[in-house]
Amino acid sequence: MKNPIFFSHLVDSEKLILEIERLLEIETERQEILEMIDSVLRHAIVTKILDELDGKHHEEFVERYTTKPTDRNILVFLREKVPDIEDKLREEAKGVQQKLFDDIKNTK
Amino acid sequence: MLTKKKNTAQKSPGFIKIEKVIKKRHKDVKDRFDKKHKKTKRFFKKHGKAFEDIRTAGAIALSTAAIAGAIATTPSVTAEQIKAEEQTDKEDTKVEEKAKKTKTPPSVPPAPEPKEEFAKKIQDIIAGSPTLNSDQEKALADLLSDRFNIKAAAELEGNRLNTTYGLIGGEQHLPRYPGDTATEHYNNDDIYPQITGITPSTGAWGHFAPSHDALTEDLRLKEQHYVAVQTFLAPGWNIRSKELYQWFRYRKMVVVNTQTGDACVAVIGDAGPSTSTGKSFGGSAEVMIHLKLSTGSRKGPVLIYFVNDSEDKVPLGPIEAKYEKPHLF
Numbered sequence: 001m002k003n004p005i006f007f008s009h010l011v012d013s014e015k016l017i018l019e020i021e022r023l024l025e026i027e028t029e030r031q032e033i034l035e036m037i038d039s040v041l042r043h044a045i046v047t048k049i050l051d052e053l054d055g056k057h058h059e060e061f062v063e064r065y066t067t068k069p070t071d072r073n074i075l076v077f078l079r080e081k082v083p084d085i086e087d088k089l090r091e092e093a094k095g096v097q098q099k100l101f102d103d104i105k106n107t108k
Numbered sequence: 109m110l111t112k113k114k115n116t117a118q119k120s121p122g123f124i125k126i127e128k129v130i131k132k133r134h135k136d137v138k139d140r141f142d143k144k145h146k147k148t149k150r151f152f153k154k155h156g157k158a159f160e161d162i163r164t165a166g167a168i169a170l171s172t173a174a175i176a177g178a179i180a181t182t183p184s185v186t187a188e189q190i191k192a193e194e195q196t197d198k199e200d201t202k203v204e205e206k207a208k209k210t211k212t213p214p215s216v217p218p219a220p221e222p223k224e225e226f227a228k229k230i231q232d233i234i235a236g237s238p239t240l241n242s243d244q245e246k247a248l249a250d251l252l253s254d255r256f257n258i259k260a261a262a263e264l265e266g267n268r269l270n271t272t273y274g275l276i277g278g279e280q281h282l283p284r285y286p287g288d289t290a291t292e293h294y295n296n297d298d299i300y301p302q303i304t305g306i307t308p309s310t311g312a313w314g315h316f317a318p319s320h321d322a323l324t325e326d327l328r329l330k331e332q333h334y335v336a337v338q339t340f341l342a343p344g345w346n347i348r349s350k351e352l353y354q355w356f357r358y359r360k361m362v363v364v365n366t367q368t369g370d371a372c373v374a375v376i377g378d379a380g381p382s383t384s385t386g387k388s389f390g391g392s393a394e395v396m397i398h399l400k401l402s403t404g405s406r407k408g409p410v411l412i413y414f415v416n417d418s419e420d421k422v423p424l425g426p427i428e429a430k431y432e433k434p435h436l437f
Contacts, residue, residue, distance in 0.1 A: 020126075023122050023126065024120065024122055024123060024126070025120075026120060026123070027304060027305070028403065028404065028405070028406055029119065029120060029122075029123040031402050031403055031406075032123070032127075032403040032404065033123065033126055033127065033130065035402070035403055036127065036130045036131070036134070037130060039134060040130060040133055040134045040137055043134065043137045043138060043141060044137045046141070047137065047140060047141040047144070047145065050141075050144070050145045050148055051144065055147075055148075058145075058147070058148045058151060059148075059151045062148060062151040062152055063151075066152065096133075096137070099133060100129075100130065100133055103129040103130070103132075103133060104126050104129060104130070106129075107122070107125035107126055107128075107129055108122075
């Protein structure tokens, strides 16, 4: 994916994207909603990272993330500190998306 | 005069309901972050960013199974591959440093000017004019060239567009080869192709490749980052249309959102839009995202300049400010 954020590959949003497409017909509205969802996911994933990462590494993570959020080396850095971080982030993303999916489905 | 209008477009009832639940969920997430990581929030501020601002052009969290699956099985995401790339980068850096030792040590480069200030400079030069005179065009060319470390020009090789400033609107994906579909764009990691759709016919220069197999990465990126410009209104079109038609094809451009300072390098990939739309340019989905014009009305005022790049060194996609003076000059 062009310029994906460093954890994009851990997030599978197909179900959510398809649900949005099913519910909204106007393409501009779809894009707007998907961008909002994107923001929620980013916030949730970064919060999870900070939950799992020892506090002494927080500033370094923030520096790397604010400098270049697409840098895949951020994941290498995180893996060194939290070996199963990818599994944890994958689960977090799955959980957040399921909640969003259920919330959105119930609006119909 | 181009002014920013508040988006007053009526939203559908479905959108309003969905927006409400997402905002609530987002608030929950934000509250949790604020509560648990107050100290870390200060680190964001220290680095000059509010958390919400971490959003480089095109840096998207959403992904899909096709993409996630492909990347998960791609060796390049292993630590070994990344480390190998790092080693190559280190070796490249050593070579550069050795070369630099023969020159005067550079002073610490200043931080690039914030995008907001850059956008303000653009607006000061434009000064509310609906069209730009040659002094304004030159001043903006210099500003863009300096900011992005490129050679931006309103006129290149004696050719120019009808305008360098106007409204851009969102376009659909273009068929890259005979039989290309929105699903194929999706499989190639294009952003939301099912949403923007694909045009029923080709762009002004036909397909990008004669077949799926002939579609190179270079051509794929060109379609992904294309702009439509009104070639038919370019000075000299009436008498040199055949020559200009070839000249404009895939011509590299820099597009800048005059209100935010966001910028993207793209290629001319189609002719349009129609003058009846009131717009002067069109942008692919990716271009519009990089310009922060992918939501709401999906249009906004931009500058669009040629990039003089005979060696094809300037990559397509979002472009940020650079510290160093250009090496291309």
